[in-house]
Every structure is written in structure tokens, then in C-alpha cells.
Amino acid sequence: MNTVLLPAELETAARELEASPDYRVLRRLVPRNIVHRPLRAGERTAVVLDVETTGLDAAVDEVIELGMVALAYDRNDRITDVIGDFSSFNEPSRKIPADVSEMTGITDAMVKGHRIDASAVERFVADAGILLAHNAVFDRAFVTHLSPVFETKAWSCTATEIEWKARRSTSKPSAHRVSSTSTTLAPRRARAGTRGGPSRSFPTSRRSS
Numbered sequence: 001m002n003t004v005l006l007p008a009e010l011e012t013a014a015r016e017l018e019a020s021p022d023y024r025v026l027r028r029l030v031p032r033n034i035v036h037r038p039l040r041a042g043e044r045t046a047v048v049l050d051v052e053t054t055g056l057d058a059a060v061d062e063v064i065e066l067g068m069v070a071l072a073y074d075r076n077d078r079i080t081d082v083i084g085d086f087s088s089f090n091e092p093s094r095k096i097p098a099d100v101s102e103m104t105g106i107t108d109a110m111v112k113g114h115r116i117d118a119s120a121v122e123r124f125v126a127d128a129g130i131l132l133a134h135n136a137v138f139d140r141a142f143v144t145h146l147s148p149v150f151e152t153k154a155w156s157c158t159a160t161e162i163e164w165k166a167r168r169s170t171s172k173p174s175a176h177r178v179s180s181t182s183t184t185l186a187p188r189r190a191r192a193g194t195r196g197g198p199s200r201s202f203p204t205s206r207r208s209s
Helices: 007-018 098-104 118-125 136-143 164-168
Strands: 044-053 063-073 079-089 128-133 155-157
Touching: 044 098, 044 136, 063 098, 063 118, 063 136, 079 118, 128 136, 136 155
Parallel strands: 044 128, 128 155
Antiparallel strands: 044 063, 063 079
16 A cells, blocks of 8 residues: 655655765755846846857857846845846747757747847846856857847856765755755855846847848
């Protein structure tokens, strides 16, 4: 006969497993709600971004999707709220390679007629004191083609600036999940830049006429 545990019992069992060096517990991600509000005293803005592209060479390949999430964080680098998001497809000048569509799930039909609005992008990141990406060298090379604003910002790479081995020995959430569950702005350069103002949400994309 199978025993069904109640939620409270499951949490107790998970905590007991986490206390053991022999187990690691993976918890379901619970996305944070976006809170549209001005920054409180002592808070600053960070933007986490990610791109999907037609290939790996920023000199010849193009962005087909840009996603960004704005976070408010305090003097202790604790994330206080998700305060804005931005998402847009972008139709490239040539067809998306089949292997890219297979990997990303993005097709020519999905991006057709869409253009990333550079002005909206610039407004979204204007107040950010730090930009974060999981492979910042890659993402930065592509987004600077979208707008020069990305060349003026401080960047931090969550792939190289976080001690992943040390974090795997604890139950703390990983930094690449900051937009949904994490509470700490983990990269070491998180205090770079100037204090920002409130961020806002923008339309997901702009269709060309």
C-alpha cells in the first residue's frame, strides 16, 4: 500500500534529506510575480537578459529573441522584487537554421514581421546598474548590435563569477534562477554602476508594417 504524504510532511522529509550529505533536493521553481513600483531607499536595479540567435558568431549571426527581467536589490545584494520584464522576437535577414529551430523551438513563422524596438530596449535598461547573463561574453556581443546602450553598462557573468561547486554543497538557489526564485544577487560585481530608477514593462514585440 502506497503512503501519500501531506504537503507539510513532504517539506519535513525534504529538509531532513537536505541535512544529509548523501542527498540533494531539487525543488520546483515558483515564478515571482512582477511588482510595478518605484525603487525604495537604498535599492538599485539589475537586469538579467538572455538571447536566442541564428548561430554563434556575432559578426554574421543575428538575434531572434531577446528576453530581459528587471530586479530591484538592496544594499546587501538581496533581491527584493521583480519589477519589470521585456520579451521580443526579431525576424533575421535569412531563414533560421533547422538545428537552431530544433534547439530553441523558434521558427521562421514565429518571428515573421517582428522587430526588436531599440528605443524600448534602451528605456528598459536605462536605470540598470548591472546587467547579468549566464554567458555574458556571448550575449553582450550580440546585444551591442541592437543598441549601443549595452556598451555603457557594467556586466556580470553568472557562468564564471559564481562558485558553483560551493553552491552545490548547499540548498541555496542558483543565480541563473534569480528572475524566478532566488533572493540574493550572487555575482561579485553586483554593486557596480549607479543607483537606478523604477523599471517598467514593455510590449512583448513590435510588428513591422
